[in-house]
Amino acid sequence: MRALRQALLILLAALVPAGLTAAFHPRRAAWTQDKLLPGEVELQTVLAWGSDVLWVDARSLKDYEAEHVPGAILLNLEDWEQLFPRFVDQWRPEQKVVVYCSSTSCELSHEVAERLKANGIAPVFVLKGGWEAWKNRK
Amino acid sequence: MRTLLFLLWAFAGSAFGQLAWENPEQTFNSKPQDASVVAKYRFTNNGKESIKIENVKTSCGCTTAALTKTEYAPGESGEIEAKFIFAGRTGRQEKAIMVTTSVAPKEPTVLRLVVNIEEPVKIQPEIVFWRVGDQPDPKTIHIAVADDSPAKIASVESDNPAVKVQLKEVKPGKEYEVQVTPASVTQPGGATLLIRTDGDNPQTKYAYVRIK
Numbered sequence: 001m002r003a004l005r006q007a008l009l010i011l012l013a014a015l016v017p018a019g020l021t022a023a024f025h026p027r028r029a030a031w032t033q034d035k036l037l038p039g040e041v042e043l044q045t046v047l048a049w050g051s052d053v054l055w056v057d058a059r060s061l062k063d064y065e066a067e068h069v070p071g072a073i074l075l076n077l078e079d080w081e082q083l084f085p086r087f088v089d090q091w092r093p094e095q096k097v098v099v100y101c102s103s104t105s106c107e108l109s110h111e112v113a114e115r116l117k118a119n120g121i122a123p124v125f126v127l128k129g130g131w132e133a134w135k136n137r138k
Numbered sequence: 139m140r141t142l143l144f145l146l147w148a149f150a151g152s153a154f155g156q157l158a159w160e161n162p163e164q165t166f167n168s169k170p171q172d173a174s175v176v177a178k179y180r181f182t183n184n185g186k187e188s189i190k191i192e193n194v195k196t197s198c199g200c201t202t203a204a205l206t207k208t209e210y211a212p213g214e215s216g217e218i219e220a221k222f223i224f225a226g227r228t229g230r231q232e233k234a235i236m237v238t239t240s241v242a243p244k245e246p247t248v249l250r251l252v253v254n255i256e257e258p259v260k261i262q263p264e265i266v267f268w269r270v271g272d273q274p275d276p277k278t279i280h281i282a283v284a285d286d287s288p289a290k291i292a293s294v295e296s297d298n299p300a301v302k303v304q305l306k307e308v309k310p311g312k313e314y315e316v317q318v319t320p321a322s323v324t325q326p327g328g329a330t331l332l333i334r335t336d337g338d339n340p341q342t343k344y345a346y347v348r349i350k
Binding site for chain 2: 076077078079080081084085088092093107111118119120121
């Protein structure tokens with residue numbers, strides 16, 4: 001009985017620093033997966049929607065020409081005035097628009113999505129993970 | 139209890155020795171003729187040991203941060219320079235610069251750069267559309283000319299005679315409304331609207347009309 005009590009005390013004593021480490025240590029482990037930001041969508045969800053999706057590539061012309069999601073059209077802020085007319089012709093009302101840029105840390109897809117929404121285009125989503133997610137799909 | 143106090147002291151210790159930043163959040167208001175802004179973030183090592191800046195990462199490719207050196211002795215100051223090239227962006231832009239140091243490699247300091255980019259001529263929305271079978275009710279496009287811009291809207295023209303446009307000056311030289319009315323929306327079609335400015339540097343901007 002005494003041994004059990006001692007074991008419990010040792011366990012409790014270990015839990016305190018472990019808890020503090022988990023909560024505050026600069027190199028603490030990540031316990032949760034990255035959440036979706038507002039307007040973001042996972043690749044699996046987009047693939048489940050089927051073919052009625054208009055893919056928008058918000059990267060540079062160079063990156064787009066190197067490789068892009070099949071059927072995606074190029075639309076970035078830098079050349080917006082030249083590229084927007086093509087979007088206007090391709091897009092249909094109520095069609096889901098999915099914008100992507102290079103990776104999770106890239107903000108360009110969010111910026112393009114916001115500008116499309118400001119023009120009354122809906123629904124517009126941002127692909128979480130961007131082109132990297134597409135490349136790494138299984 | 140003594141153990142707990144020791145642990146709290148030990149963890150609190152990790153919060154010290156960081157870099158002290160003078161202006162970690164900076165806001166700029168740009169003029170229509172500006173193409174970029176440069177923000178300088180000054181810091182001092184207030185700790186008792188050298189601090190190494192291990193990484194400077196920006197929230198998008200448009201901001202570049204340059205560092206002259208990476209290791210800073212106690213009491214030493216330095217500066218991180220971030221250049222934000224507008225590249226077609228307009229309105230309020232918020233960018234982040236993440237600075238990772240040897241003191242807290244998993245918890246980068248986030249510097250913020252806010253830029254309000256004024257657009258010489260802002261058209262909102264850039265597209266108006268009707269679904270086939272809708273009522274052909276008029277729709278309005280708003281045009282705003284920046285306060286610093288000498289330009290005025292000279293004319294708005296539709297390249298399709300079946301789409302009528304009417305330009306109305308709301309606030310002289312600064313705010314306009316374009317009323318767009320299609321003759322019919324029984325089949326797909328559209329038009330491009332040419333919005334022309336006058337002044338020393340006349341320009342043509344575009345808005346789009348679609349029946350889908």
